[in-house]
Amino acid sequence: MAVDTATAGAPSTGRLAPARAGRGRASGWLLLLPALVALTVFFVLPLLSVVVDSVTEPQTGLGNYASLFTDGYTLRVLGRTLLVALVVSLVGVLLAYPYAYAMTLVGPTMRAVLVTIVLVPFWTSMLARNFAWMILMQDEGVIQRMLRPFGFGDVTLLGSTLAVGISMTQVLLPFLVLPMYSAMDQIDRRLLAAAQSLGAPRARAFRRVYLPLSMPGVIAGVSLVFVLALGFYVTPALLGSTRNAMIAQVINVRAKELLDFGGAGAMGVFLLAVTLAVLGLSRRLAGQRLAAVAPGYQPARSHGKEGQPAQVRPWLKVHTVLVAILLVAPTLVVIPMSFSSGSTFQFPPDGWSLRWYERLFTSPQWTAAIFNSIQAGLFTAVLATVLGTTAALGVQRLAPRWRGAVTGFLLAPMIVPHILVGLVVFAAFLQAGLNGTLLGIILAHTAMAVPFVVIAVTARLQGMDARLPGVAASLGASPLSAFRRVTFPLLLPGILSGAVLAFVTSLDEVVIALFLQAPGAITLPVQMFNSVTIQIDPTISAASSLIVVLVSVPILLAQVISARRGKGR
Structure with a gap:
């Protein structure tokens, strides 16, 4: 007392x-x-x-920085890297926004499942996810066989920029969903009902009320994904090629193989400058959005009548299911692969073994x-x-x-x-x-x-x-x-x-x-990387499966327990 x-x-x-x-x-x-x-x-x-080193090696001056924009090859690599990062961010928004919105509409148990679907790839090894995409995109792989009946022929994905972009989008999707959901979770859905009661159609009410209030989460997610995509190395190295190299691959070659610390340093400093500019701009935009649409706003969430889950439209259900499959399916590919009896990366396996x-x-x-x-x-x-x-x-x-x-x-x-x-x-x-x-x-x-x-x-x-x-x-x-x-x-x-x-x-x-x-x-990550790039060693599938199980089971249990406790209270 x-x-x-x-x-x-x-x-x-x-x-x-x-x-x-x-x-x-x-x-x-x-x-x-x-x-x-x-x-x-x-x-x-x-x-x-x-x-x-970037201004003193091999000689003092700004020659390394000048070469970034005068050397045709380096300029193409820089342009490709910026373009891929931008496309991955924009495509990721189109996939993540409806999924995050659906998470705010469903009940506690389904929300726990959707959150787990996001968290499992978020915590699962990046190498495991890229390895799964490599299996799916290889020649005579699942994706190539699925596209044949539609008249695409033998589409070669592995080694292309498209393959890198697809994998990066899936890998970075959780970084978009989580900040968007965090922002949407604070929005009072009664504001939409109020706008509709004043005569606004559902689409206009969403566009004029809900979308602006959720923009800070969108801006935070896009800026984070864009910055992360700029420095990606593992995905381009595994799924891309030297013909379609991104800046991280060039930095690695210049530093480790050529010991050109001046040129590599100039590229790295350029990346850092772009990163700081993007983060500064996103912070300014997010602050303006908050000041413009929600000064002093105090959320009071309501999912529906008497706290029940709100209605989820059919198109949103389909989109959520497809995004959930995109998030989880590539990771789950490595589990059956780990029981393969073959010595190659063939999927599905011809035989089974431990x-x-x-x-x-x-x-x-x-x-x-x-x-x-x-x-x-x-x-x-x-x-x-x-x-x-x-x-x-x-x-x-x-x-x-x-x-x-x-x-x-x-x-x-x-x-x-x-x-x-x-x-x-x-x-x-x-x-x-x-x-x-x-x-x-x-x-x-x-x-x-x-x-x-x-x-x-x-x-x-x-x-x-x-x-x-x-x-x-x-x-x-x-x-x-x-x-x-x-x-x-x-x-x-x-x-x-x-x-x-x-x-x-x-x-x-x-x-x-x-x-x-x-x-x-x-x-272990280096050994897994070497087992794909230096030698074809399917042991990586066993290592990846072990990581997936060790990560996903505790997350799923924690989400279910949390949902049951919240429902009980």
Whole structure:
């Protein structure tokens, strides 16, 4: 009772004494110091080094940047990359918007199923999904056989830009659905009913009311997908060809094979500039939309009469089913493939066997790759969780004028194109002697995973009552005891979420691991990539199936349990 009384009676806002406020801000900087140093050493300084190389190698000047627009080949690659990223974003919007809209109309159980269909490919290994598309698009594959009766003949997809675009659209579709659904979920559907009651037809009410309110989610999803598509490497490398190369492939060749860090750095810096421009523009557009259509808007959702699911039109049902098949089917291809008795990537298999699972767990190459991935993931999770948690606690204690800049610095590795991060790490670690070592992979993955921990812990901090530690102190608890008994238990779910995100980020990361690979430092994603590009090894189907099952089952159970709890309440 004493705690409740103190909490209720404490002022919601107030000024700390100057000395206490100064100590709090000083402790905030101390908590931030480890993360700031780590990101500076393993991310910022290498990035600056690549920027310097872009204007000094092979000679001082802007020759590398000039060649981007004067060299015919490079200009074609840049144009192709920008065009593919734009088309993938626009086609993705057309597929994702109705699906996200349907998620807001259905009941809790069906919504849990639709969310799971999005989350399973979201968390499933990108290599597994690209491998599935490679099987479907290969000569005499399922897609080619399906198109023959329609008079298309033997359409060759594998190795084309179209194949890259189709796979990238499916891989990036969850990044469009989730922000759109998040925005739509906050819209009060009674606004549509109000517009129709004033004489507006259903289509006009949707276009004039619902669509503008959902635009922040659309803008966020499109900008995110466009930025991610710019730095895609795995999909073009597996499904494309050198004739239709994208910029990430050219950067990889220039850096790893030609050691042309100046030219590769100029391409990477150009990608970074485009990324920052797109993110800045999207933030401005999203802010204008919010200010124009919903000033001070407080949502109060209503799915239908008495909270029942709203009606889903037949065309929307068909679209939702087709998008769900697009999201899930390619991933499920690898499961029957893993039981194939053949030594090729033929689908459906001619015979059945467990030989590839046996090889997965007995082959020295695969077992070493699995062990390296687990080891790298665990060390990355521990380091990133410690750095990210202390950084989030430190940001909370800073003066408001510093929080935005420091948070932006901590999240910087997330907005830099992945291929540029791989180039930065490769160039820096090559000089430091960390290239080709598991330690180098762990340090690079830690720098990439820290932002995810910061986001998870910060979200938890924002949901906490900041007065609780003060209440504990007023009852005689020391600062350490208040943190251990009050703050830490409340933060634990966010810390654990951040740790899981860090582990999964490391487990699925392939671009940096490809740059840093060596015979003793090959992770599971690298082994899977090599099993397709260097040697035809169907063991990748067993590895992919194992990842799909380990990811999809917990997500499905969590969604069903959450839906039942929500329905019960």
